[in-house]
Amino acid sequence: MKKVISVFVLAVMAASVLFAVAGCSGNSGMQAEIDTLKQSIEDLVSENGDLSERVEDLENKNNVFWTDKAEYDENETMTVYFKDTAVFKIRLNFDTSHGYPIRMSKISFNYFTYVTSLVSDITGESVLGTSYVACETVSSVPNPDWETVTICRKNEETSINGNVDVQEGMLEATSYDFVICVPGTAFELARFVDVSVYNTAVT
Numbered sequence: 001m002k003k004v005i006s007v008f009v010l011a012v013m014a015a016s017v018l019f020a021v022a023g024c025s026g027n028s029g030m031q032a033e034i035d036t037l038k039q040s041i042e043d044l045v046s047e048n049g050d051l052s053e054r055v056e057d058l059e060n061k062n063n064v065f066w067t068d069k070a071e072y073d074e075n076e077t078m079t080v081y082f083k084d085t086a087v088f089k090i091r092l093n094f095d096t097s098h099g100y101p102i103r104m105s106k107i108s109f110n111y112f113t114y115v116t117s118l119v120s121d122i123t124g125e126s127v128l129g130t131s132y133v134a135c136e137t138v139s140s141v142p143n144p145d146w147e148t149v150t151i152c153r154k155n156e157e158t159s160i161n162g163n164v165d166v167q168e169g170m171l172e173a174t175s176y177d178f179v180i181c182v183p184g185t186a187f188e189l190a191r192f193v194d195v196s197v198y199n200t201a202v203t
Helices: 002-024 028-060 124-128
Strands: 065-067 078-082 085-092 102-104 108-117 132-134 157-165 177-181 188-192 197-199
Touching: 065 188, 078 188, 085 124, 108 124, 124 157
Parallel strands: 102 197
Antiparallel strands: 065 078, 078 085, 085 108, 102 108, 108 157, 132 177, 177 188
16 A cells, blocks of 8 residues: 555656646657656556555455455356355356246346355345346346345255346346345445346247
């Protein structure tokens, strides 16, 4: 972090010198060099901002839920951590009557998952209560009438299903992601991308 801050301070100092030189110079060749240096400084400041965000991201892992990556293939298993502790694992369930982890009708998406708690018994609602389906242009919303009260026993894989409402424009989409949120919130944690969907809306 100190290195990032040092880079930023040097960039600001260099910019100050350049602006002073630019004010005293009428030479077009010198002006071109100054413009080039100014662009380099702007790039450096931008890179410093990116590095700061990455450092903050890593530091935040000590205080929040996190996953190994932001996007998972539909056949992968996602592990969710809190600080240094693995809290639960989730994978999509293809062992359905239609062979897909998501079934779409004209009004709703039904999703099918397996959840394994790694620390204690938890409810399916605490894991998937705010999860949703997203496509290119819009996202679904949880169905308030759908309640998931299944208990996930520690170290036992449990089938957890849920339901979210289809929004306008979702039926015409060509790919769908299943988004897992930070437990108890509507903030995206990670997602399964390009998930296979059994579409009953067109039959």
